[in-house]
Amino acid sequence: MSSRVRIIASVVCAAMLLALPVAAHAEETVKIVKAGFKPDAFGKPTNAFGEAVISSTIGVVPSPITHVNVYGPAGITLDLKGTVTCAKQAIEEKGAPGCPAQSRAGFGGGQGIYELGGEIVEEKYTVDLFLSDNQPGHVALWVYLSGSSPVIVEKIFPAVVVKGKPPYGLGFSLDVPLIKVLPEASDASAKSAFITLGASNVAYFKKVHGKRKLFHVKGIILPHHCPAGGWPIVSEFSFQDGDQVAAKSTIHCP
Amino acid sequence: MSGAVAALALAPAAEADPQVSLHVSLTAARLGVSIRISDEQTADGVPPPLRTLTIELPRGAGLSLARSVSVCRPAALRAHGAAGCPASSRVGRGSATLEVHAGSQTIPEPAVLSMFRGPALGGRPTLELLGVGHSPLDQRSVSRGVISASAQGLQLRISIPPIHSLELEPDASFTAMSLKLGGPGTTVVLPRSCEGAGLPFGAELAFSDGSSAQAAQTVPCLGR
Numbered sequence: 284m285s286s287r288v289r290i291i292a293s294v295v296c297a298a299m300l301l302a303l304p305v306a307a308h309a310e311e312t313v314k315i316v317k318a319g320f321k322p323d324a325f326g327k328p329t330n331a332f333g334e335a336v337i338s339s340t341i342g343v344v345p346s347p348i349t350h351v352n353v354y355g356p357a358g359i360t361l362d363l364k365g366t367v368t369c370a371k372q373a374i375e376e377k378g379a380p381g382c383p384a385q386s387r388a389g390f391g392g393g394q395g396i397y398e399l400g401g402e403i404v405e406e407k408y409t410v411d412l413f414l415s416d417n418q419p420g421h422v423a424l425w426v427y428l429s430g431s432s433p434v435i436v437e438k439i440f441p442a443v444v445v446k447g448k449p450p451y452g453l454g455f456s457l458d459v460p461l462i463k464v465l466p467e468a469s470d471a472s473a474k475s476a477f478i479t480l481g482a483s484n485v486a487y488f489k490k491v492h493g494k495r496k497l498f499h500v501k502g503i504i505l506p507h508h509c510p511a512g513g514w515p516i517v518s519e520f521s522f523q524d525g526d527q528v529a530a531k532s533t534i535h536c537p
Numbered sequence: 538m539s540g541a542v543a544a545l546a547l548a549p550a551a552e553a554d555p556q557v558s559l560h561v562s563l564t565a566a567r568l569g570v571s572i573r574i575s576d577e578q579t580a581d582g583v584p585p586p587l588r589t590l591t592i593e594l595p596r597g598a599g600l601s602l603a604r605s606v607s608v609c610r611p612a613a614l615r616a617h618g619a620a621g622c623p624a625s626s627r628v629g630r631g632s633a634t635l636e637v638h639a640g641s642q643t644i645p646e647p648a649v650l651s652m653f654r655g656p657a658l659g660g661r662p663t664l665e666l667l668g669v670g671h672s673p674l675d676q677r678s679v680s681r682g683v684i685s686a687s688a689q690g691l692q693l694r695i696s697i698p699p700i701h702s703l704e705l706e707p708d709a710s711f712t713a714m715s716l717k718l719g720g721p722g723t724t725v726v727l728p729r730s731c732e733g734a735g736l737p738f739g740a741e742l743a744f745s746d747g748s749s750a751q752a753a754q755t756v757p758c759l760g761r
Contacts, residue, residue: 321704332704379642384673390640390703411640429641431580477705486675497671 310340311522313530317477318516320505323537328362328501330484331355334477335518335530343403344396347461347470350521354447354454356514356534358506361422361444361453365489365498369413374427374439379411384487385500388412388424391478395430395462398469406430406464406471410478415441426457434464436471450515452506461523470523509536555584559752561738563727563759567719568594572740574712574750581643583636585744586708587697593739596690597728600662602628602654606722609653611665615679619651619667626653628723631716633668635709637702646670646709650716652682654723661685666695674702674709689737690728699745708745731758 317334333353339345369382389412396405408430416423422444430436442457462471482502488495506514513533520528555576562569570592576584609622619627629652637644648670655663664682682695700709719725728736735757743749 317705319704330704334705379640387639387673390642390706392640409641411642427641479703479705484675485673487672497675499675 311345311520311524311526311528312338312340313518313520313528314338315516315518315530315532318532319534320514323505323534325505325509325537326507327505328482328499329503329505330479330481331503332477332479333516333518333532334475336475337473337520344398344469345472345474346522346524346526347472348459348520349461349523350456350458350519352445352447352454352456352517352519354445354451354517355503356506356510356516357447357449357452358508359452360504361419362501362504363414363417363419363422365500366414366417368415368417369425371415371425371439374413374425378429378437379413379427382411382413382425385498386413387482387485388414388502389478389480391476393476394474395436395471396474397464397471399465399467404433404468405474406433406436408436408473410476412442412478412480424455428462430464434468436462436464438462447517450510451517553578554748555742555744555750557740557742557750557752559738559740559754561754561756563725563736563756566724566726567717568725569715569717570738570740571715572713572742572752574710574714574742581636583638583643583710583712585710585746585748586699587711587742588745589694589696589741589743590714591692591694591741593687593689593737593741594691594693595728595736595738597730598691598736599726600628600684600691600718601724601726602662603722603724606654608656609665611655611679611681614653614665614667618669618677622653622665625722628652628654628664628720629716629718630720631714633711633715634713635670635700636712637674637709638707639673639703644673645712646673650714652716652718655681658683664693664695668700676700689739727759 314336320329337345367383367385369386373381391410395408411427413425415425424442426440426442428438442455445456482500486499489498513535518530558573560571574584575582607623607626609626613621631650633648635646648668651667653665655665662684666680669677678700680695680697682693684693702709735755737755739753741751
């Protein structure tokens with residue numbers, strides 16, 4: 284389903300080519316196991332979803348992710364009419380319920396992994412995305428990452444909506460902070476990650492002139508056409524060890 | 538046969554299974570069934586998605602549908618909602634609360650339920666149950682209920698399809714459901730006699746993870 288392009292830090296490549304005695308370098312791999320749009324009607328609101336599996340060629344704990352760029356196909360647009368934004372302070376104080384329903388932009392989660400006391404610990408985490416800016420051309424998000432067992436973890440960090448180079452279009456970009464669940468634990472990494480963005484069937488009630496009215500948020504709008512071979516998407520991951528991986532995939536045309 | 542409302546009854550459940558409470562009310566020719574479902578095994582108390590709900594009625598009970606009650610076609614109900622079926626096919630109504638998992642949150646979604654007379658299935662009467670929720674997700678689902686004889690008397694077995702929420706997130710779960718059966722042309726017939734502690738009702742629920750739960754309630758004989 285996916286092809287992978289590996290970009291390994293040039294210093295490491297050079298060292299390998301020269302066959303100098305270098306320490307074994309953990310190389311991360313990212314595979315997109317699911318990606319799509321649902322529903323997938325041309326020019327209509329959709330939910331974009333994707334799931335990736337991350338692993339390391341050395342050991343079971345991949346290097347922590349430090350940066351992520353995800354790009355959808357060219358032609359995707361956003362319609363954020365009816366949305367509101369959420370302040371970071373609201374998430375800090377109350378978690379995800381602190382944000383208004385109309386600021387929800389997406390959800391996700393995955394399996395985190397870290398080393399603690401010589402043991403490998405896996406922890407399920409969730410991700411909530413809220414609009415921090417909904418102005419066209421300046422759309423930005425808050426990413427609220429949380430886990431509860433075995434250790435409570437909460438991180439809030441920003442993401443921005445960006446435009447990729449053809450054949451890609453709108454996407455998002457974020458710096459992932461280092462996550463240390465306990466001082467003695469290794470920096471946490473992720474074995475898997477999934478996300479659903481958009482609002483194809485999201486609706487909320489709003490009072491208009493004293494009457495309760497149902498509002499539909501459009502969110503992500505699919506392009507009006509699909510190139511032969513499907514819609515291209517790419518996820519670029521940077522890791523703490525300097526490794527960079529781009530996982531490409533294609534979404535079938537409707 | 539009016540005015541009898543029974544008290545809440547909690548049924549014992551296996552330790553790992555969800556917990557269910559059943560409340561049955563009987564008024565003139567109408568049957569009301571309320572169910573609450575929870576699960577102590579999950580962090581948010583939300584049970585797995587419900588797959589079947591079987592309501593057991595006492596021996597001698599029945600559902601009488603007049604000729605004026607027309608038939609609602611399931612395909613029309615799925616395509617057009619309640620507007621796809623004649624008003625005269627409505628045999629009951631109710632409400633439900635579902636929980637939608639999304640990220641770190643479990644978001645409640647209220648739904649309105651409408652019951653329609655469906656086409657007979659192998660000679661057995663059926664009911665089509667339309668559920669419509671608007672927020673946070675605007676969607677609907679159609680479930681089929683089949684009425685048939687059972688060891689206890691009569692049962693209504695409702696098969697509930699997976700109610701998808703968001704892609705890659707779990708299906709929605711019911712935490713409460715309330716149904717009222719009866720109305721113009723639709724009469725819930727109760728047994729002619731009532732002996733002992735009263736009329737026995739029961740509910741059996743099966744969930745998507747294979748777990749199950751039961752609840753029972755005896756409604757005191759009317760007039761006592």
